Amino acid sequence: MRRGRWEWSLSVVRTCPVHEIPLLRQAQVAWDDKLHELDRRVPERGVELEEMIERAGRRPVSPLQDYVLRRLSGIAGPDWLDAQTLDQATRATELLGVLVAYGPAQKLPQLTSGGWDHAGRVGFEFTSRGEVGIREALEAQLRKFDDATGTPGARKIFGCFYNALGHSKSLKDPGDIARIFREVITENIAMPAGTKVLGVELRERRLHTVASLAKEQGLDSRTLSDVLVAAGVIPDKAPAHFPIPVQKGREVASRVKRLVHVKSLPDALFCARPLVDQFFADRLITPIFYGRPGVKGRTQKAVDRAEIAMLVGNLHAKAVALDAETDGLVSVSKASEKAKVPAIVVVHMILGGFLENVFRLGGQDGISALRVDPEEVKQHRAFCTKGLSAMEASASLKIPRTVFWGLVDRCPQEVSLAVAWIVGPEGGHRIPRFDPALVADFKARFVHPAQIAEQHDLEVGEVVRRLKRSGVRSVLSRIEVGVSYYRTRDLETDLFL
Structure with missing residues (x-):
């Protein structure tokens, strides 16, 4: 009759399920070692064996080991794992666990049996949830490189995981994990067409970086970056490798090629400079801004030539x-x-x-x-000319017109301004005008630090510090429109004396 514990021969079985003791693997010395009796392979006896047991410690069986043994017994487990071969399910789980637990720089041959056991436990938390869990782990690894310098590729970001799946000498099919990993790479890392990703050629470019887009379109990368920020395609101070969807990037690049700088607008429109300012004030032409609202130096640099036309x-x-x-x-x-x-x-x-x-x-x-x-x-x-023009209203409130229109766009929220549109006879064009009473009411109810500083002959920084110390909170942040607004009624009368 067969003797011994057959399940111990599986590499994923690293803990005795009866005694919860980590198993020790003896290195094979001779080719026929596996045919010998256990008592010949393990020479330790008595006290020496007991000491080995004490040193081994205790740990519960890993969920991956439990899953494998239950599956061999015909018990169904998580759908995604069950859809893979047993070898694919185990390997995918352990490799993903190595990446999450030890990082991309981990060398697989250096992992101990305990290290692989821990990797299996960690990886099972993700593979047991199928593609959703696997993507969660891989995308979390991507986020660790959000602020990295240069343009790190898949090999740098995923390290051992990438090498194991992309450059394995084994001819075994890694299973569905390769497809998921390939999609995560192509959805997040800019690569040119023709690049091979885990053995599959990328037929067309899906993502650009600022540098690759500028090179493709023959543009200055700094100008392109500024316009991409203004268009909301990339964040301010985005890292060099920030991915840009190809179609969106090319649309913005085409706008850059049509840019007319503000200083050239009088010549492009054949009018005087004051009228250009009025066009901006009434939003008849839309400036392309560099920088976020409220950022020092944020200026209108250009207009799309198509909009002028x-x-x-x-x-x-x-x-x-x-x-x-x-x-x-x-x-x-x-x-x-x-x-x-x-x-x-x-x-x-x-x-x-x-x-x-x-x-x-x-x-x-x-x-x-x-x-x-x-x-x-x-x-x-x-x-x-009923009421106030946008230029007059913003001047009355002592705010830049970009802040003014930001307030208009918030209507009908509490901190906002309403437009009294004048509609022409043909109905297709509207003139923006503003009720002086509503503007005066807004001015009475809300105030920003620069106004307070002017009223009390203080530095703006000092006003902000006093507001923070007093615990007064703004009702509209500087990030939203470029200026922080406070309710006048929330300010103590002696706060700025």
């Missing part, structure tokens, strides 16, 4: 061609002088369909080509 195109579409200058018709800037309104109001009137007599002079481009009747502008002046 759209604005000029819409204005010219409202106009009738004119061969030569005609008495009674003047340029937009001249009409604003005669009607005593900002030039942006005249532009709004054209876009909103308020003016019937709009012409475009041949031989000129952009805003300078437009001609209107100043008397007609005067007729609509009162209706189109």
Whole structure:
């Protein structure tokens, strides 16, 4: 009859399930050692054997060992593990456990039997939950390299795990773990088309870094990085290896190629610089910003050329061609002088369909080509200038227009501003105006540190320190709109005296 414990021959069985003692493996000396009786292989006897038992300590059977023995007995276990061969399930679990427990630099041959047992316990926590658990472990390893310098690849990040699955000399199929690992790599690490990932060629690039995208598109990497930050594709101060989805990256790159810098806008629009500022103030053109709201040095650097073309195109579409200058018709800037309104109001009137007599002079481009009747502008002046403009309202609140529009975008939340839109006859264009009473009410109810500093002749830093010491919390953070706002009623009267 067969004698001995057959399950002890399995490499995954490292603990006696009866006595909960770690098993010791004797190195094979001769080729026929496995055929000999146990008492010949183990020469220790009596006290010496008892001492070995005491030194061994105690530990419960690992869940991986328990799973293997139960599976051999025909008992079903976790679905993903059961779908693998027994060797695949065991190897995947232990290798993943090595990565999580000991890190990517661990050399597998240096692991002791106890080390492999611990790896199996750790890995089973993830493989027992199938693909979800495996991805969780692999993505947690990726996050450890979020702030790494340079561009670490899969071999650097996953080390021993990558080598075991990607460069194993064994011809055994590693199972579904290879597919999951391959997908995690291609979903998170930028690689060019043609790269082999665990034996499978990447047919097309899925991710870019700033450097690889800049090289592909022939752009300056610093400018591209700034615009990617402004577009929300990458975070501010993103590491060099931060992955960028190819399609999103190329869309932003195409915008960079169309950029018109702010200082060049008067020439691109054929208008004076004050009107450019008014376009920004009323959001008729959208600046591309570098930096987050509230960051020192955050400036508007450029505008998409396509947006400029759209604005000029819409204005010219409202106009009738004119061969030569005609008495009674003047340029937009001249009409604003005669009607005593900002030039942006005249532009709004054209876009909103308020003016019937709009012409475009041949031989000129952009805003300078437009001609209107100043008397007609005067007729609509009162209706189109009700309340405050965005520029006037933001000046009243002593905040930058970016902060002002951030408050508008928050409406109808507590700390926000509402727009009183003026709709043109054609209904397709709206003029942003603001109720002076609502602006005054906002100013009375909320205050930011710079305003407090000005009122009490203090440094802004000192105001912030006093607010922190007093425990007063802001109702709107600087991160959200660029300025921290506090309720006026929450401030003690003697706090800044």
